[in-house]
Amino acid sequence: MGVLNQRAILSTNTTNGTRRQSDHLTEVLETFPLEIRFAGRFELSAPWGLGVPEGVAVVCAIVEGHCVATADTAGEEVLASAGDVLLLSPGAEHRLQDTAGTRVVPPSEWLSSRRPDDPLVLRLGGQATPTLLTGGVFHFDDPQVHPFCWGLPPVVHLARQAVDSSLHLRRLGCLMEDELSADLPGRLSIVKRLAEILFVETARLCLATADDSHEDPIGQLLHPDLGPALALMHRQPEKPWTVAELAERVAMSRSAFAAAFVQVLGQPPVQYLRQRRMELAARLLRNPSLGLKEVALRVGYDSVSAFNSAFKRHSGVAPGQFRSRPKN
Secondary structure (H helix, E strand, C coil), X not given: CHHHHHHCCCCEEEECCEEEECCHHHHHHHHCCCEEEEEEEEEEECCCEEEECCCEEEEEEEEECEEEEXXXXXXCEEEEECCCEEEECCCCCEEEECCCCCCCECHHHHCCCEECCEXXXXXXXXXXXXXXXXXXXXXXXXCCCCHHHHHCCCEEEECHHHHHCCHHHHHHHHHHHHHHHCCCCCHHHHHHHHHHHHHHHHHHHHHHCCCCHXXXXXXXXXXXXXXXXXXXXXXCCCCCCCHHHHHHHCCCCHHHHHHHHHXXXXXXXXXXXXXXXXXXHHHHCCCCCCCHHHHHHHCCCCCHHHHHXXXXXXXXXXXXXXXXXXXX
């Protein structure tokens, strides 16, 4: 995160006397290069289900058939059909299935199901007519810090109409299919690059809808004043940060920092930190190996009872009830 702080840029730059908006997305991509684990075609015949853990992102264009995407933090099922594009954010655990309720398998299983004769084709499931997807799978080393993990919605769903209106997305689908069908040198490298572009273009279209600065978390992280403070809050949410301490870290007065924070993020620093902690707690509670005491400590609570009360106020249910909810 220190690298990102050093790269933090002003909200506008001046070039040849003209003012232009800073390119936050490029800043993030250059600071945190995408690490691709698979690129190509998914041939998925019902019944099939892919488990996608936190720290892993999947972007795919639905070529044929349909699928259901669910983020465990949100619970809402998103149905995507042929012509749509899905991006599963690395900031949450997901399920991608032929239909809700189908058993999901972990990445260690489905990533190893590539066709022996073609490493660009992943085949999984039964004998039904396959759902065909093209896209890529990406790994993120530090899901607590990476801005894509908390700067994107859990599921980005671009319906066919939105895809058709994007010249890049239309071309990408055709280019990927052409490369996957060809037997030409450099095929693997080109398909990987196309999958990366598919990820960036989908993220770009998603972020373009955030026309209010309160809804631009990637831009917030790169804010010249607030960025370093936000990085600290996301990297060490367990610390008892005070407004005065955060202001000192960014060389601002307490009042100026608090006012700027509300202006940019729409809420006071303490409220933002509390929300961040509860979002993190919800993800940690999905890990059965962590006891409530450990979860409480990781989000800044020395007392389990205090954590229970805070979590219930935030989510409406106690941590134990939340943990016992079935994922499927």
